[in-house]
Amino acid sequence: MLAYLARRLLQSVLVLLGVSVIVFGLLHLTGDPTRLLLPLEAREEDVRQLRALLGLDDPLWLQYVRFLSHAVHADFGLSFKHQVPALGLILSTLPATLELTAAGLALALLVAVPVGILAALRRNSLLDAVCSVGVLVGQAMPVYWLGLLLIMVFAVGLGWFPAAGRDGLRSLVLPATALGAFSMARLARLARSGMLEVLAQDYVRTARSAGVRAFVVTYKYALKNAAIPLVTVIGLEFGILLGGAVITETIFAWPGVGRLAVDAIFSRDYPLVQAIVAVLATLFVVINLAVDLLYTYLDPRIVYVRRAR
């Protein structure tokens, strides 16, 4: 177990190093940022001075090492546009994004798990059919379109919820629904197939034939085991939701990291873009590490399976 933990930690560090290379490369793709920083009428000499000041004349590897050592100390430099530390900006918008993502995921789980399980228990019933259609439609609906439709119907048409902004629980409903719909569909499908698989297992049949009550078989034996694949995908799902939050936040004018990122990209605020990508990737790696460890705890067989591969 300890060896596994050490190996996973080392892997995570390597992944974050890789992320730093890509994030660093992103800035260099754009060429010289000095022109963006200085006013149009800046003299050639000023440009040269700023280049030297920013260390852009140094060899690339040295710039990367400098970038990395700053990043390790959680320093991503000043945002070009706002002239404050990029990390501070992110940390001030991160709670809004986490709130939206968590609400989306919670909503998805709350709907998907019971629906998926019921669909599996009543296989080929009307409920199962409705569930399958819902899953298909949910997976085919782009988040930006669903968001617009929700605004059209529930904000403009019925006036039940606000169309934009972050102001209390009511304003969370529409964006969380738009964001969570795709995950809801995926998770419902997974819950259904997981449950079907477990229900076909020998121990379930044995328990049934031994006269254990159906309720106990379903909720005590089957459900616990069907939950394991769900736990693993939640980490990945969280990453997908963080990506989806970029678009959801744009549509609903939700003041989170996603909107900050879109804004930063369009104003060529590359330190801020770098910092956002780095922070979100780190978040993703940490959450997946936690999920993996939780998973091995839930199902001790996993470590050996992974080693065997």
Place this chain on the structure above:
Amino acid sequence: MTDAATLATALPVRSRARRRVSFRAVFGITVLLAMGGAALLAPQLAPWDPARQMLLKRLRPPAWEARGLREHPLGTDHLGRDILSRILYGGRISLAVSLSSVALAATLGVTLGLCAGFFGGRADAIIMRVVDVFLAIPYILLAMGVVFALGPSLLNVILVMGATRWVQFARIVRADVLSIREREFVVGARARGNRALRLLVRHVLPNALTPIIVVATLELAFMIIYESALSFLGLGVQPPTPTWGWMLADGRNYIATAWWLATFPGLAIMLTVLAVNLLGDWLRDRLDPRLTV
């Protein structure tokens, strides 16, 4: 004669089981053919030039509504452009870009997955860590950053979409190759002194094709959504070329007054994605039920 008789009685049972038409396949293929045909034949089918602005007929609702015009079945947008024609033309870009980027992602991913699975050891470790890196980075932000930096041309959009979505292919191919390379025919071919490249192309790759096809179909659905998301955010293929994502972005400003602007292009995206997904599901169940993608 007896043989023929047994055959005759035996056949119907088997063929009935085989010929049972799958709703998913029929629906998926029909919608896809219709969408693909509409996109290919857009110049012949579209009633109007998709870029033609008719300012006197701005924001007209679909034909069946009170202010609708018969010559614009799905209405007009804020510049008086015909929505139906724009959807038809938009499909060309959406489908062409998505297909090309799936092809690119598959080429990248399959090559890397083959190498990782076949050579193992250090190559495997490095490639799989790169896969992890790409999984960790929010691809939509990466794509937006790169497209914005390089300029949103058709080629750049395809390159970026392909380069950020090869991971699925690499993972599935690697897993498959790990088991294929131990099979007798590969071991035998190796023992006969075939070189690695020949082994890979002649013996390993053909046996890994099934999951590749399935993943490619499901990824196509994803790419359609991905492409219109980039367009929606203003970083797709640039106007005046109509794309579904752009039309949605345009319609966003009119959701309070003109619902048809955002509804129809979204419907086009959803139908296409739904059809591709159904086809992918069906292919997976049919070809390789073990796959869990």
